[in-house]
Amino acid sequence: MTHPLLSIQGVTKAYPGVVANDTVSFDIQPGEVHALLGENGAGKSTLVKMIYGLVKPDAGRMELHAAPYEPASPHAARNSGIAMVFQHFSLFEALNVAENVALGMEDPPPMATLAERIREVSETYGLPLDPARLVGDLSAGERQRVEIIRCLLQDPNLLIMDEPTSVLTPQEVDILFETLKKLSAEGTAILYISHKLEEIRTLCDAATVLRLGKVVGACNPREKSARELAEMMVGQLLHTPDKGAKETGDVALAVKDLSVASQNPFGTALKDISFEVRRGEVLGIGGVAGNGQDDLLAALSGEMITPAETVRLGHQPVGALGPNDRRRLGILCAPEERLGHAAAPDMSLTENALLTGAIRESLSKNGFLDWARTRGFAETIIEKFDVRTPGPTHAARSLSGGNLQKFVIGREILQRPEVLVVNQPTWGVDAAAAASIRQALLDLATDGAAIIVISQDLDELMEVADRFAALNEGRLSEPRPTQGLTIDEIGLMMGGAHGMEVAHVA
Amino acid sequence: MIRLEKRPEPSQNWALATPVLAVLATMVAGGIMFALLGKDPVEAIRTIFWDPLFHPDFAAFSRPQLLVKAGPLILIAIGLSLGFRAGVWNIGAEGQYIIGALCGAGVGLAFYPLEAFWIFPMMVIAGALGGWAWAMIPGILKTRFNTNEILVSLLLVYVAEQLMASMAVGLLRNPEGSGFPGSRNLQQYASAANNELIAGTGMHWGVVAALIAVIFAYILLNRHIMGFNIRLAGQAPRAAKFSGVKPARLILFCLGVSGALAGMAGLFEVAGPAGQITIDFNVGYGFTAIIVAFLGRLHPVGILLAGLLMALTYIGGELAQFMLGLPAAAIQAFQGMLLFFLLAGDVLTNFRIRLGRAEVA
Numbered sequence: 117m118t119h120p121l122l123s124i125q126g127v128t129k130a131y132p133g134v135v136a137n138d139t140v141s142f143d144i145q146p147g148e149v150h151a152l153l154g155e156n157g158a159g160k161s162t163l164v165k166m167i168y169g170l171v172k173p174d175a176g177r178m179e180l181h182a183a184p185y186e187p188a189s190p191h192a193a194r195n196s197g198i199a200m201v202f203q204h205f206s207l208f209e210a211l212n213v214a215e216n217v218a219l220g221m222e223d224p225p226p227m228a229t230l231a232e233r234i235r236e237v238s239e240t241y242g243l244p245l246d247p248a249r250l251v252g253d254l255s256a257g258e259r260q261r262v263e264i265i266r267c268l269l270q271d272p273n274l275l276i277m278d279e280p281t282s283v284l285t286p287q288e289v290d291i292l293f294e295t296l297k298k299l300s301a302e303g304t305a306i307l308y309i310s311h312k313l314e315e316i317r318t319l320c321d322a323a324t325v326l327r328l329g330k331v332v333g334a335c336n337p338r339e340k341s342a343r344e345l346a347e348m349m350v351g352q353l354l355h356t357p358d359k360g361a362k363e364t365g366d367v368a369l370a371v372k373d374l375s376v377a378s379q380n381p382f383g384t385a386l387k388d389i390s391f392e393v394r395r396g397e398v399l400g401i402g403g404v405a406g407n408g409q410d411d412l413l414a415a416l417s418g419e420m421i422t423p424a425e426t427v428r429l430g431h432q433p434v435g436a437l438g439p440n441d442r443r444r445l446g447i448l449c450a451p452e453e454r455l456g457h458a459a460a461p462d463m464s465l466t467e468n469a470l471l472t473g474a475i476r477e478s479l480s481k482n483g484f485l486d487w488a489r490t491r492g493f494a495e496t497i498i499e500k501f502d503v504r505t506p507g508p509t510h511a512a513r514s515l516s517g518g519n520l521q522k523f524v525i526g527r528e529i530l531q532r533p534e535v536l537v538v539n540q541p542t543w544g545v546d547a548a549a550a551a552s553i554r555q556a557l558l559d560l561a562t563d564g565a566a567i568i569v570i571s572q573d574l575d576e577l578m579e580v581a582d583r584f585a586a587l588n589e590g591r592l593s594e595p596r597p598t599q600g601l602t603i604d605e606i607g608l609m610m611g612g613a614h615g616m617e618v619a620h621v622a
Numbered sequence: 623m624i625r626l627e628k629r630p631e632p633s634q635n636w637a638l639a640t641p642v643l644a645v646l647a648t649m650v651a652g653g654i655m656f657a658l659l660g661k662d663p664v665e666a667i668r669t670i671f672w673d674p675l676f677h678p679d680f681a682a683f684s685r686p687q688l689l690v691k692a693g694p695l696i697l698i699a700i701g702l703s704l705g706f707r708a709g710v711w712n713i714g715a716e717g718q719y720i721i722g723a724l725c726g727a728g729v730g731l732a733f734y735p736l737e738a739f740w741i742f743p744m745m746v747i748a749g750a751l752g753g754w755a756w757a758m759i760p761g762i763l764k765t766r767f768n769t770n771e772i773l774v775s776l777l778l779v780y781v782a783e784q785l786m787a788s789m790a791v792g793l794l795r796n797p798e799g800s801g802f803p804g805s806r807n808l809q810q811y812a813s814a815a816n817n818e819l820i821a822g823t824g825m826h827w828g829v830v831a832a833l834i835a836v837i838f839a840y841i842l843l844n845r846h847i848m849g850f851n852i853r854l855a856g857q858a859p860r861a862a863k864f865s866g867v868k869p870a871r872l873i874l875f876c877l878g879v880s881g882a883l884a885g886m887a888g889l890f891e892v893a894g895p896a897g898q899i900t901i902d903f904n905v906g907y908g909f910t911a912i913i914v915a916f917l918g919r920l921h922p923v924g925i926l927l928a929g930l931l932m933a934l935t936y937i938g939g940e941l942a943q944f945m946l947g948l949p950a951a952a953i954q955a956f957q958g959m960l961l962f963f964l965l966a967g968d969v970l971t972n973f974r975i976r977l978g979r980a981e982v983a
Contacts, residue, residue, distance in 0.1 A: 419863050440866035451864060460858035462632065470850060471865045483847045514630040 119182040121146045121305050122167070122198075122274060127176035129162050136162035138329040139176065144274065147303045149296060151316040151337060153349055154326035155546045160309050163326070164276055167307070168200045169193035191222075199267035200276040205259050209252035216251055217266045237268050241295045255611075256283035256404050257291075264295070275299065276307045281315060282572060283405050286607035293319055311349070312575075313342035327351050350547050364582070365395030366430070368566035369416075369447070369535045374426040374435075376415060384408040384590040386415065391585060391595055393535065393566040398557065399595060400581025401570045403610055408590040409570050410452065413539045416568070417449035418442040429535065443475050446534030450524050452543060452570075454517065458524045461513035465505065468512050469494035469527060476531040493530075501526030502552065518545040525553050529560055536560060539570040554580050574606060586610040626973040633971050637919070640967030645931070647963040652956045661946050669945055670938030670956070680941060686824030687937050688930065690895050693829035694719070694887040696929035698911035700835040701880030703920040704842070708852040709859065710876040714760065714775030715884040716908025717782035718753035722885020723892040724789055725752025727805060727899050730814035731794060734806065741813040745889055746827075753885015754878050756782065761877035765870040771877065783904070790901045805899040808892065816894030828890025832929075835883060839922040852876065884908060913961050935960070 120143035129137045136159045144150045154160045165171040167178065169187030178185045180196055187193040190200075207216050214231045218224035225233070231247040238245045243261045251259060260280060267275055277296075281289045296306055296319065310316055316323060316337045325333040325348045333348045340348075374389040386408050393399045403409065414420040416427065417439055424433035429445050437445075451457045459468045470490045474480050479490045494508035501522045505515055512520055525541055541557065542550035557580055561567050570587075571577050577584055578598055585595035588611035596609075649671075653663030674684040698715045705712045712718075726749030733741050760774035794805040808814045819825045843849035855862040855872050863869065887907065896903055914932050918924030939953035 417864065418866070438866055438868070439864060443866070449864075453860070456858050457860045457864055460854055460861045462857050463854070467850070471854065471861060474847060480847050484845055485847060485850065487845075511631045 118146075120144060120179075121148075121181065122185070123179040123182075124163075124167075125177050125179070127163070127166060127173045127178065129166060129171060129173050135329050137166070137173070140326070140329070140331050141176075142324045142331060142334060144305050144307060145322075146273070146305055147300050148322055149300050149306045149308055149320045151320035151323040152307060152309045152326065153311065153313075153316065153323055153345065155311065155349055158326040158349070159329040160326055161278070164200070164278060164307070164309060167193070167274075168198060168276060194270055194272075197271070197273035198276065199270050199272035199274070201260065201263045201267055201278065201280060203278040203280075203282065205263055207251045207259055207262060210250070212248055212250050213245060213254075213262050214247040216262055217247075217269065220266050221269070233269060234265055237265050241268065241298055242291060243295055256406050257285065257288035260284070260292075268299075272304060274305045274307060276309070278309045279311075280308075281310065281312060285404055285610040286574075286603050288404075289315070313337075313345045316345070317342060325349055346547070364397045365564065367392045368395045368430065369393045369568070370428045371416075372426055372428070374415060374422060376411065376420060376422050378408070378411050378590075379414060379420060383411060386411050387590045389590075389592045391592060393568055395534075395564045395566050396561055397583065398561050398567045398569060398581045400577035400584045400598065401568060401587055401592070402572065402574055402577050402584060402606065403587035405572055407587045407611075409539055409572075409587060411590075412587065412592075413449060413451055413537060413570060416447065416537045417451070418447075440475055443472065443531075446532075447537070448472070448476075448528040448531055448533035448535070449537040450528050450539065450541065452539035454520050454524055455513060459512040459520060462511055464494075464511055465498065465503075465508040465515075465523060466491045466494045468523070469497060469508070472527060473531060497523055497526040497530055500530065501556070518549040521545050522549055522553060525556065529556055533560070533565055535566045535568070537568045537570070540572065541569060542571075542573065542576060550576075574603075584609075625976045626969065627976050628973055629971075633974075636967075636971040640970065641917070641919070641924070641928075641964060644960060644963035644967050647967075648956065648960045651959050651963070655952065655955065655959075656948065659948065659952060661948060666942055666946060666948065669942045670935060670953075673941055673945075674934060674937040682822075684937050684941065686818070686822060688933050689824035689829045690826070691933035691936055692929040693826070693832045694891055694907045695911050695914045695932055696832040696926055697828060697835055697887040697890075698880075698884045698908055699914040699918065699925045699929060700832070700839045700922060701883030702911055703915040703918070703922070703925060704839065704852055705876035705880050706915055707843070707856045707920050708872055708876050709856045710873050711772045712757060712760070712775050712877055712880045713772050713912065714757070714777075714779050714908070715880060715911055716904055716906065717775070717779035718756045718881040718884035719888035719891075719908045720779075720782040720786050720904050721756040721888070722749040722753035723888030723896075723903060724786060724794075724899065725749055725885070726889030727808060727892045728789075728794060730808055730811065730893065731806060733813070734811055737813045739813070742816070742827075742893070745814060745893060746886060749889025750882040750886045753888065754882040756885070757877040757881020758874070761874045765873055771873075775877075779908070786899065786903060787901045790899050790903075794899050796898075803901055807897045809894075809897040814893055816890050818894075826890065826894045828887060828894060831886055831890065833926075836922045836926050843922065848875070884911075913957075917961060917964055931960075932957070 122144045125141050126139045127137055128139055140163060152160050162171060166173050169190045169192050185196065187196060214227055214234055217234060218230055224230060234245065234247040243265060245258060245261045245265060251262065260283060280292060284292060300306055308320055320337050323335055323337040324331055327349065337345060370392045372390050375387050377385045384407055391399065411420065415422055418437055418441065419439060422435040424436040427435040429447060434442055434445060455461045460471065470479055473493055477493050479486055479493065491508055497503065498505060498508060503523045504519050525538065528536055541553050545553065554576065557567055557569065569577065569580055581598050583595040584598045584601060586593045586609035593609040649667050653667055656666040657663045673680060675681055698719065702712055702715055726745040729748040730741060730745045756778060759778060760771040763769040763774055764771045790805065791803040796804060796806045816826050816828065843853065851862065851867045851872060854865060855867055892899060892903065910932060914928045915925060917932065918928035935957050942948045943950055943953065
C-alpha cells in the first residue's frame with residue numbers, strides 16, 4: 117500500500133471571531149499537482165501556513181510519509197522537504213539573483229558554485245534566468261523564477277505555490293506550467309493555490325475546494341467545467357455582469373505623448389503614452405504588475421503633474437492640475453492600494469468619505485466642514501454599495517478588503533464622474549462583490565461616463581472593457597476592440613514572455 | 623504566555639483611561655523610588671501634587687505659579703501638536719521662543735520711554751513674527767532641499783541661545799544697568815509690561831493667549847479642512863497626496879504656526895514673569911512642551927490638562943526639593959515616569975492583551 121505524501125486530517129484553526137479552517141482533511145499524493153480552490157477568506161492561506169510551519173493548528177494532525185508532521189517553523193518545514201513560493205516576493209531589488217538566492221539558504225556555497233547551480237537548475241526546468249542580473253531589473257515573471265529556483269535548490273518533495281500566475285503574461289504562464297509538469301513527472305508534488313479555474317483545469321490532477329473554512333468538495337478538475345468549479349467555490353449561481361447596449365460619444369479624456377519618470381527609484385517610467393477614451397466607453401488597460409500602472413494612475417489623478425497638454429479633458433488641458441482641480445472638472449480615480457492610498461486606515465468611513473468627496477459633494481464651506489452632510493454621504497455609499505459595516509463611525513481598517521473596496525469605488529461612482537480611472541478594482545475581493553463592482557462600472561458607462569479600468573486580471577478586462585490596451589515597460593500598446601481578441605494576441609500586447617526566449621524543456 | 627493582539631479599531635475607553643492610569647502608576651512607582659531614597663513616599667507625593675495648591679503656608683505663593691508655568695507650556699505645545707499630527711517634527715520650539723522674546727522685547731525697548739497703548743500689541747506681533755521666521759528656516763530648507771527639520775530646528779536652538787547671549791551683553795543691554803548683562807526690565811515699563819490681569823491668580827496675557835489657542839486648535843482640527851488635512855497627512859501621507867494635500871504648504875503651515883506660538887510665548891514671558899532678556903532667560907519650556915503635547919495626546923483639551931499637570935509637577939517638585947531635600951534628579955525621573963507610563967499605556971489603546979495558552983502543536 118502506498119502512503120500519501122502529505123495527509124491532512126481534521127485540521128482546525130480558529131482566530132478570534134472566525135474559524136479559518138474547520139476540520140479540513142485531504143491527501144496529496146507524490147507527484148500530484150493538487151489544486152486548492154476557494155474564494156478570498158475561504159481559508160486557503162491559513163491552511164498553507166500551517167503546512168509551511170508558520171501557524172500551528174488548534175486541532176487535527178498532519179502526516180508526512182505516514183509519519184506525524186508538526187513543523188514548528190518554516191525552517192523545520194523546509195528540512196522536511198516542503199518549499200513554498202509566496203504570492204508576494206521577498207527579494208532585494210538592489211542585489212543580484214545569486215545573492216538573493218544565497219540569502220535564503222542556511223549555509224550558502226561560494227558565489228561561483230551557487231551561480232553554476234542556479235544556471236543548471238534553470239536549464240533543467242526551462243526557467244531562463246541569469247544569476248548575475250540585478251533583481252530590480254527583472255520582470256515580475258523573472259522574479260518569480262528566482263523564488264522558484266530558490267525552492268528547487270532544496271530538492272523539495274512538495275512545492276506550494278500561492279497564486280503564482282497573477283503576475284504573469286499568458287506566455288510566461290505557459291513556461292511555468294511546463295516547469296511544473298516536469299517537476300511533477302519527476303515525483304515532486306505541487307500544491308497549487310489559485311482561483312483561476314481554467315488554469316486549474318489545464319494543470320491539476322486533483323482539487324480540494326474550500327468555502328468558509330470547510331472542505332465542500334473534491335474533484336478531478338479536468339472533468340468539471342470552469343463554471344461548475346466556480347459554483348462549488350461560491351456556493352451559489354454566479355451572475356455575469358451584462359454590458360448594456362451602448363453608444364459611445366465624444367472623446368472625454370485624451371492622453372497624448374505622455375512621458376514621465378517614475379515616482380520611485382525602481383518604478384517604471386511612462387514612455388510616449390497616447391490614448392483616448394470616449395463617453396460611454398470602458399477602456400481596459402492590462403499588463404503585468406510593475407509596468408507603470410501606478411504611475412499612469414498618478415498621472416491621471418493629478419498626484420503626478422505633467423505638461424498641461426499631455427492630458428486633456430474634452431478640449432481642456434489638465435495635465436498641470438492637481439487632484440482637487442481635476443476632481444472639480446470630473447476626473448475621479450480609485451487607486452489600487454486601498455489602505456493608505458485610497459483610504460486612511462485609522463480614520464472613520466465618514467472621514468474617508470471626505471477624503472475625495474469634499475469638493476464635488478460640497479462637504480465644506482469656506483474650509484469649514486459639514487460633518488452632518490459628510491456622514492450622510494458616507495451612509496449613502498454604505499447603503500448603495502452594500503458595504504458591510506456597523507456604521508460610518510468605524511475605522512476603514514476594520515472593514516474586510518472587499519467591503520472597503522466597495523466603499524472606495526462607490527465613493528467615486530456616487531460623485532458622478534465624467535471620467536473614472538480605477539486600478540485593480542476587484543483585487544482581493546470575493547466573487548459576488550467583484551461582480552457587483554463590475555456591474556456598477558458598466559452602469560456608470562451606460563450613463564455616459566468614460567471609464568479606464570487598469571487591471572492585471574485579464575478575465576475581468578474581457579468582461580467589462582470595450583477596448584483593450586496593455587502596458588509593457590511603461591509603453592502602452594495601441595488600444596484594440598476586445599471583441600475577437602485572442603489570448604495569444606493579448607499576450608503579445610503584454611510583452612510576450614518579456615523578451616526571453618521560451619526555453620524548451622528537455 | 624502574554625500576547626498582544628491588534629484591535630480592529632482603537633479603543634476609545636482606553637484612550638481616555640490611560641492618562642489617568644499613567645498618573646496613578648507614576649504615583650506608585652515614584653513613591654517606591656522616594657521610599658528607596660529614604661523619604662516618606664506619601665508625604666513626597668502629597669508635597670508634589672497637593673501642597674502647591676492647598677498648603678496653608680505655600681499655596682498663596684505657588685498657586686499663581688501654576689498658570690504662569692502652564693501658560694507658555696500650553697501655548698507652545700498647541701503649536702507643536704499640529705505639526706506632530708501632520709508628521710512635521712519641530713523640535714526647536716525653544717529657539718523660536720528665544721527669538722520671539724528677543725524680537726518682542728527689541729520692539730518694546732526701541733520705543734522706551736514712550737508710553738502708548740499700542741506698544742504691547744506691537745510687541746506681541748513682533749514676537750510671533752520672530753518665532754515664525756525662525757521656524758521658517760527649517761521649513762524652507764525642508765521644502766526646498768529636503769533637509770531634516772528635526773535636526774535643523776534643534777540646532778537652531780543653540781544658534782538662538784548664542785544670539786540671545788550676545789544681545790544680553792550687547793545691543794539690548796540696559797544702558798543704566800551699571801554694566802551688568804541683561805536688558806532693561808520690561809516690568810518697569812508700563813506700556814510694555816505683561817502684568818498679572820487678576821491679582822493673585824498668575825493670569826497674564828500669555829495665559830489668555832494659551833486658552834484662545836486651545837479653542838482655535840480644537841476648531842481647526844475638528845471643523846476645518848486644514849485640520850483634516852493635517853491629520854490625514856500624519857496618518858496616511860499617500861492618501862493625503864491623493865486627496866490633494868500639498869505637502870510643502872502643509873509643512874510651512876505647521877512650522878509657521880508652531881513657531882509663531884512659541885515666539886509669542888517667549889514674548890509674554892520676557893515682558894511678564896521674567897521681565898528682561900538675560901543670558902539664561904530660557905528655562906526649557908520649548909522642550910518640556912514636547913512632552914506636554916504628547917502627554918495631552920496631541921489633543922487641544924488634553925494639552926490644556928497636561929500643561930497644568932506638568933506645571934504642577936514642576937512647582938511641586940521644587941517644593942519637594944526645598945521641603946524634603948529630594949534631589950532634583952529624582953524629580954526629573956518622576957516626570958520621566960509620567961511620560962513612560964503614558965506611552966506604555968498607549969499600547970492598550972491599539973492592542974489588547976491576551977493571556978494565551980500555549981498553542982496545541
